[in-house]
Amino acid sequence: MSADDRQSELAREHKERQAQRAAEQSAKSKRNTFIGAGLAVVVVAGGIFAATTLVGKDTGTPVASESTPSASAPPAELPTAAPTATGPVTCTYKRDTADVPMKYVGMPGSKPNMKLKTMTIATNHGDIVIDVDPAATPCSVNSMAFLAKKNFYNNTKCHRLVTPEVSGLFLLQCGDPKAKADGKNPTDGQGTAGYVFQDEAVGAVPYTRGVVFLTQPQDAAGQNSSQFAISLSDENAQLEPQFSVLGMVRSGLEIIDKVAKDGVIVNDDDITGDGGSTAPKNPIIIKKVTVR
Numbered sequence: 439m440s441a442d443d444r445q446s447e448l449a450r451e452h453k454e455r456q457a458q459r460a461a462e463q464s465a466k467s468k469r470n471t472f473i474g475a476g477l478a479v480v481v482v483a484g485g486i487f488a489a490t491t492l493v494g495k496d497t498g499t500p501v502a503s504e505s506t507p508s509a510s511a512p513p514a515e516l517p518t519a520a521p522t523a524t525g526p527v528t529c530t531y532k533r534d535t536a537d538v539p540m541k542y543v544g545m546p547g548s549k550p551n552m553k554l555k556t557m558t559i560a561t562n563h564g565d566i567v568i569d570v571d572p573a574a575t576p577c578s579v580n581s582m583a584f585l586a587k588k589n590f591y592n593n594t595k596c597h598r599l600v601t602p603e604v605s606g607l608f609l610l611q612c613g614d615p616k617a618k619a620d621g622k623n624p625t626d627g628q629g630t631a632g633y634v635f636q637d638e639a640v641g642a643v644p645y646t647r648g649v650v651f652l653t654q655p656q657d658a659a660g661q662n663s664s665q666f667a668i669s670l671s672d673e674n675a676q677l678e679p680q681f682s683v684l685g686m687v688r689s690g691l692e693i694i695d696k697v698a699k700d701g702v703i704v705n706d707d708d709i710t711g712d713g714g715s716t717a718p719k720n721p722i723i724i725k726k727v728t729v730r
Contacts, residue, residue: 542632566690621703641679
């Protein structure tokens with residue numbers, strides 16, 4: 439092989455290595471939650487778990503809600519209904535082997551507490567109180583309760599706040615333990631609790647205003663961990679059913695609305711799906727999470 443041929447081969451190998459690294463980084467960035475809004479659909483609203491806890495008597499299929507409130511309407515209350523879970527429930531969690539930022543504090547037990555009712559997020563702006571229903575999503579609530587007891591969320595920043603003007607969505611995303619929430623850090627949105635678990639109640643309820651749901655990499659399944667999002671608009675119902683529903687905000691949405699008015703730090707890579715996240719200019723810092 440001549441010197442020129444060897445030089446050309448080295449250049450080709452170098453280019454291939456660069457392409458491989460770029461592909462690996464792109465794959466990591468996909469751990470950021472739902473970058474695009476997806477196809478628009480008719481807004482179908484309703485209380486949290488209206489579809490998961492109300493089961494059709496004849497077919498056993500979920501009964502969908504039919505009401506369609508305006509985007510400015512307050513979130514519906516958690517309805518009282520027969521639980522979907524019958525008999526003992528067992529949850530399975532497994533270690534997350536992905537090469538992403540994580541904070542591992544152990545894994546939840548397999549037996550969820552079915553009596554838990556609320557999750558309170560104490561922030562630097564005030565409390566956000568969320569109604570949860572272990573009968574509908576036992577393993578999701580169990581995971582949140584475990585991480586809360588381990589102080590996993592203490593002093594973490596909600597790293598993503600997107601508005602319709604920026605991305606067509608209006609929501610707040612939290613739960614990345616390593617996020618800087620500065621609108622610049624390329625790994626914001628990738629962090630986990632070091633374990634993952636399967637989806638629950640996916641597609642049971644649209645992601646309308648006040649709905650809280652777990653987030654996972656786009657087009658993924660069974661990759662739930664510590665991150666969650668709070669929907670701030672009925673227009674988010676256009677999101678494809680991919681995310682496990684966790685609960686419904688009872689109080690505190692006005693806190694996020696107020697922060698949103700202060701603006702966001704736009705991260706162009708968030709919009710294109712290449713990593714990072716658009717962050718609130720006025721930081722939302724989680725002091726403590728309590729699940730009871």
